[in-house]
Amino acid sequence: MATLIVIPRQRSAALAQAASLESADSLHSASLQEVQRLVAGTEFAGRPIMTERGLVPSGREDATETGAPALESARGAGAPRVLSALGVVLLENPSDETLGALSADAEIVPNIAIPAVTPVAEATEATCNPWHLDKINVQAARAQNLTGKGVRIGVLDTGVEASHQEFAGKNIQFAEFNAAGDLISTTPRDAGTHGTHVCGLAAGRTVGVAPDASLSVAAVLTTLNAQGRLTGFLAQIMAGLNWLAHSNFASAAVPISRCPMMNASLGGAGFNNYLLSSLQIIQSAPAAFLFAAIGNAGRSGVNNHGSPGNYQITCGIGATDINDDAADFSDWGIENGTGVVKPDMSAPGVDICSSVPGNTYGLKSGTSMATPIVAGAAALVVEKHPALARNPMGLHSRMLSLTDPAPAMKPTAFQSGFNKVGRGRLDLTNL
Incomplete structure (x- = not known):
């Protein structure tokens, strides 16, 4: 798989506020919302998201799957991965259409x-x-x-x-x-x-x-x-x-x-x-x-x-x-x-x-x-x-x-x- 790093150009107000609270729960939730906003309307919309805590189903803000089989399956299916302390998303093999949609709000960087x-x-x-x-x-x-x-x-x-x-x-x-x-x-x-x-x-x-x-x-x-x-x-x-x-x-x-x-x-x-x-x-x-x-x-x-x-x-x-x-x-x-x-x-x-x-x-x-x-x-x-x-x-x-x-x-x-x-x-x- 080809991994690409998606870096939002501007930090959302919710993410900034959550980080200022120095709360892992708040930051995790705000980062998930940011990822869900970024991938809305792309091929990754509706897919579960992988975080440091586990696998989060689409539209949710809590990790419900932490077992290795579920995580490996999601990883193999190219689920977006969020690095919540950085506000960064890792994507596997996004289509040209997705790259075009994301480029308006984020910088897409190759995994150099x-x-x-x-x-x-x-x-x-x-x-x-x-x-x-x-x-x-x-x-x-x-x-x-x-x-x-x-x-x-x-x-x-x-x-x-x-x-x-x-x-x-x-x-x-x-x-x-x-x-x-x-x-x-x-x-x-x-x-x-x-x-x-x-x-x-x-x-x-x-x-x-x-x-x-x-x-x-x-x-x-x-x-x-x-x-x-x-x-x-x-x-x-x-x-x-x-x-x-x-x-x-x-x-x-x-x-x-x-x-x-x-x-x-x-x-x-x-x-x-x-x-x-x-x-x-x-x-x-x-x-x-x-x-x-x-x-x-x-x-x-x-x-x-x-x-x-x-x-x-x-x-x-x-x-x-x-x-x-x-x-x-x-x-x-x-x-x-x-x-x-x-x-x-x-x-x-x-x-x-x-x-x-x-x-x-x-x-x-x-x-x-x-x-x-x-x-x-x-x-x-x-x-x-x-x-x-x-x-x-x-x-x-x-x-x-x-x-x-x-x-x-x-x-x-x-x-x-x-x-x-x-x-x-x-x-x-x-x-």
């Missing part, structure tokens, strides 16, 4: 492949030296007994080896999605090594910035492309993002605690708005903020940074080394269409030691190593200032203030008229 931000260097490590923790002065947080306790970090990546010793005793929620955006497993695994490394840096016991934070991990970068690079598909990534966003709506039906910050290491070079409206929705109501790797194509010159790291509404993270020099691979530049200059800030990202599958450790270099260090620091900030869990832009502003500007003043930081370090390198001294 989106690569992971792949590390530029990797190595095994017999003994682990977490120098990145000293570099950002994590001791300042520990002196205040800040460890991320009671805060949940959302991760979009290749998965996680939950049995690794770095995560001993940790609460980890896990969901794996296939290329079409279907939930296929809740049993933790890592399709590569990247996700385990990232999770360790955010919340590992010995290498993590927030060792007592909980994790919600969406495995969405699970397919090797022709170049041997782990890749996800847009429907897959949106489904994972929707699942993480539902963490903001804890209820009997969605019993997952909130994750006010999310970490992503994905996207090709150039600006693409494929996730922009979804992130705007999540940021405006469920109150979650995305920290995104800015990219590792800096050796090819300026303006190779990709989306979502180059969105104005995200915090794009660059990488520095142990000497506080900008990593030569770390992307930077200006987004010509929006005038946004990136990265926003930087963190250690060269030869960073963290957990890898096999209950061992490894070194990786990349902006996708720097990003979970910042996301982990954001968990410490929310632990200290709980109100920032409901204030994404306030959290962003606070994170930008927690930077050492000295690395941004070094000659190595300036390239082609822009600064590769952004505001500066993460520093928790004044946390």
Whole structure:
């Protein structure tokens, strides 16, 4: 089946109001109404709709079928699937007539492949030296007994080896999605090594910035492309993002605690708005903020940074080394269409030691190593200032203030008229 993503151009008043109530029931109901309105008069009118809760018959707002046979039958029949936290619909093989009808109210996007931000260097490590923790002065947080306790970090990546010793005793929620955006497993695994490394840096016991934070991990970068690079598909990534966003709506039906910050290491070079409206929705109501790797194509010159790291509404993270020099691979530049200059800030990202599958450790270099260090620091900030869990832009502003500007003043930081370090390198001294 060919999956297409239908993104309404304008959010309905009912959906906006439901999201503002931060109620899973209200959002679920409003999203169903939005889908039913969109598909009215198309071949999908009258069909049941698949949601996170089950199968909803036409004209109803409650899920009456949750068994696997009914869901598989509906999936096979091409039932519309709603990602209710995003206000997005996934359709299978719509006719040209349906596409024409939908195009008046929505943007129809193909299920394109989106690569992971792949590390530029990797190595095994017999003994682990977490120098990145000293570099950002994590001791300042520990002196205040800040460890991320009671805060949940959302991760979009290749998965996680939950049995690794770095995560001993940790609460980890896990969901794996296939290329079409279907939930296929809740049993933790890592399709590569990247996700385990990232999770360790955010919340590992010995290498993590927030060792007592909980994790919600969406495995969405699970397919090797022709170049041997782990890749996800847009429907897959949106489904994972929707699942993480539902963490903001804890209820009997969605019993997952909130994750006010999310970490992503994905996207090709150039600006693409494929996730922009979804992130705007999540940021405006469920109150979650995305920290995104800015990219590792800096050796090819300026303006190779990709989306979502180059969105104005995200915090794009660059990488520095142990000497506080900008990593030569770390992307930077200006987004010509929006005038946004990136990265926003930087963190250690060269030869960073963290957990890898096999209950061992490894070194990786990349902006996708720097990003979970910042996301982990954001968990410490929310632990200290709980109100920032409901204030994404306030959290962003606070994170930008927690930077050492000295690395941004070094000659190595300036390239082609822009600064590769952004505001500066993460520093928790004044946390």
